[in-house]
Amino acid sequence: MKEDYVVCRCEEITLQEIKSAIKQGAITLDEIKKYTRAGMGLCQGRICSTIIIEILKEHGYLPQYSAPPHSRIPVRPVKIWEYIGEDQDV
Amino acid sequence: MYKRFADAIIIGGGVTGTAITYYLSKTGIQPILIEESNLNAGASGACDEGIVLQSKHTGIMLDMVLKSAKLYKTLEDELNYPIGYRNVGGMIIINEEKYIPVIETFIKKQQQQGLNIHMLHPSDIHKQQPGLSKKVVASAFSKDDCNVYPFKLTLGYVEAAKRLGAKVLLHNRVNNITINKNTLGDKRRELRITTNEHEILTPIVVDATGCGSRQIGKMLGLEIPVFPSRGQIVITEQIPPLIKHQIMDAKFIVAKHKPQLVEKNNALSNLNVGLTIGQAETGNTLIGGCREQVGYNTSTSFSTIREIVKNAADFFPFMKDVSIIRSFAGLRPTTPDNLPILSQTPIPRFYIASGLGGDGLSLSPIVGKIMADLIMKGNCNIVDISQLSLDRFFNIG
Numbered sequence: 025m026k027e028d029y030v031v032c033r034c035e036e037i038t039l040q041e042i043k044s045a046i047k048q049g050a051i052t053l054d055e056i057k058k059y060t061r062a063g064m065g066l067c068q069g070r071i072c073s074t075i076i077i078e079i080l081k082e083h084g085y086l087p088q089y090s091a092p093p094h095s096r097i098p099v100r101p102v103k104i105w106e107y108i109g110e111d112q113d114v
Numbered sequence: 115m116y117k118r119f120a121d122a123i124i125i126g127g128g129v130t131g132t133a134i135t136y137y138l139s140k141t142g143i144q145p146i147l148i149e150e151s152n153l154n155a156g157a158s159g160a161c162d163e164g165i166v167l168q169s170k171h172t173g174i175m176l177d178m179v180l181k182s183a184k185l186y187k188t189l190e191d192e193l194n195y196p197i198g199y200r201n202v203g204g205m206i207i208i209n210e211e212k213y214i215p216v217i218e219t220f221i222k223k224q225q226q227q228g229l230n231i232h233m234l235h236p237s238d239i240h241k242q243q244p245g246l247s248k249k250v251v252a253s254a255f256s257k258d259d260c261n262v263y264p265f266k267l268t269l270g271y272v273e274a275a276k277r278l279g280a281k282v283l284l285h286n287r288v289n290n291i292t293i294n295k296n297t298l299g300d301k302r303r304e305l306r307i308t309t310n311e312h313e314i315l316t317p318i319v320v321d322a323t324g325c326g327s328r329q330i331g332k333m334l335g336l337e338i339p340v341f342p343s344r345g346q347i348v349i350t351e352q353i354p355p356l357i358k359h360q361i362m363d364a365k366f367i368v369a370k371h372k373p374q375l376v377e378k379n380n381a382l383s384n385l386n387v388g389l390t391i392g393q394a395e396t397g398n399t400l401i402g403g404c405r406e407q408v409g410y411n412t413s414t415s416f417s418t419i420r421e422i423v424k425n426a427a428d429f430f431p432f433m434k435d436v437s438i439i440r441s442f443a444g445l446r447p448t449t450p451d452n453l454p455i456l457s458q459t460p461i462p463r464f465y466i467a468s469g470l471g472g473d474g475l476s477l478s479p480i481v482g483k484i485m486a487d488l489i490m491k492g493n494c495n496i497v498d499i500s501q502l503s504l505d506r507f508f509n510i511g
Contacts, residue, residue, distance in 0.1 A: 035396075048269075049152060049282070049284040049285075050152060051152075051285070052152075055151070055152040058152070058153070058154050058159055058265050059153075059265070059269070061265075061396075064398075064440075065352075065439075066351055066352075066439055068439060068440055094412070094413070094442075096413070096414050096440060096441050096442060097414055097415075097416060097419055097441045098438055098439070098440075098441070101351060101437035101438065101439045102437055102438060103434070103435060103436070103437050104350075104423045104426065104427050104433055104434050104435070104436055104437070104438060105427070105434040105435065107419075107420060107423055107438060108420055108423060108424045108427065
């Protein structure tokens with residue numbers, strides 16, 4: 025993979041940025057997220073987390089360190105009017 | 115086990131611990147920051163971006179935040195790091211006529227203490243912040259409120275401290291702190307910290323672990339009254355820049371001063387939900403907030419999130435069509451009198467900087483400076499910290 029490969033498409037975070045976070049001491053998915061914003065976007069890491077886990081493995085950080093970050097509400101993006109159960113004014 | 119020495123040890127890699135590490139490094143010593151997992155693992159990584167001056171009580175809290183805001187103005191240049199500082203200004207919005215006199219009295223006292231704040235003319239409110247519901251009948255405005263990105267702030271402090279000779283040990287859990295009896299007459303060996311990787315001898319230890327403070331204190335037989343208070347926050351998708359200011363619902367302030375005015379029998383008040391909303395540079399909006407006494411539980415709940423977003427849609431009707439993408443919760447380290455502990459302790463050269471509640475980010479640089487003064491000079495001329503001492507909780511009669 026080239027250094028400018030976009031690992032997290034939502035936040036446009038490149039491989040180089042992931043590697044530099046690892047260098048600074050981030051060794052889990054959650055830590056990579058806090059250092060780089062990878063996984064903070066619309067898809068919440070659904071696409072990039074598998075790639076980041078592979079990059080972490082390459083650097084010697086095994087998947088057991090990379091237990092997924094907390095699962096939290098919402099499961100996928102949801103409009104506020106849907107969430108509060110209100111009919112939308114049209 | 116690696117054995118080493120340090121000029122000072124700071125425990126806790128949040129916005130408080132990293133600030134102390136930086137300001138201590140600036141005095142010429144070379145401290146070590148120890149963090150159990152990684153930077154921003156606790157409350158500093160589960161907060162919004164607001165540095166809100168106008169929510170602070172007059173007295174020491176407003177005094178500290180005014181001085182903190184002044185430091186923030188030049189911090190980005192000083193650290194030579196992009197910490198996402200933006201002077202966005204802030205509003206305290208009022209949707210009930212009966213709250214107006216309470217807020218007016220509150221801000222009059224703040225003005226006397228030097229805060230740049232005024233009530234907006236009713237016809238200006240919706241120009242100042244388009245999109246606000248017509249239910250908002252009055253609003254205070256302070257141009258001094260600002261935003262900073264906490265994840266970059268801690269990195270900025272850490273990188274600057276490292277350039278001055280500080281060291282950072284991530285993924286080091288403090289297992290034990292003891293008073294070393296065998297110092298060979300050398301003060302630099304007085305305290306011993308054992309982590310899963312290191313044994314470090316040092317003359318100075320600072321506990322900046324937020325909700326971890328009680329546990330750290332116990333290692334030295336100290337009772338540190340800091341308890342978790344959960345705040346849940348919702349993040350929305352990125353939208354165009356529509357929320358111009360850091361915004362807070364007046365109910366938060368009224369509830370403190372005239373609790374009898376705030377309805378107590380609805381779901382909102384039971385959860386202490388009052389709107390806080392701000393928009394990050396990325397376009398995401400961060401919506402809070404609440405305070406819940408649920409121990410060390412950091413999960414989020416469907417019902418509280420529902421009240422939070424309902425409140426947001428109430429004040430900003432256009433928000434109904436915005437998607438939420440994530441929720442999270444942080445434990446605000448809270449003391450019995452809601453004031454921080456910035457203090458010496460009965461153990462010589464063991465210090466505490468904790469109990470900052472929801473104000474850790476707002477006060478970060480000033481807390482760093484205060485602690486560096488207290489540690490290096492033995493006292494602090496910046497503010498009168500005697501009211502923030504640990505022994506205030508144990509002076510009976």
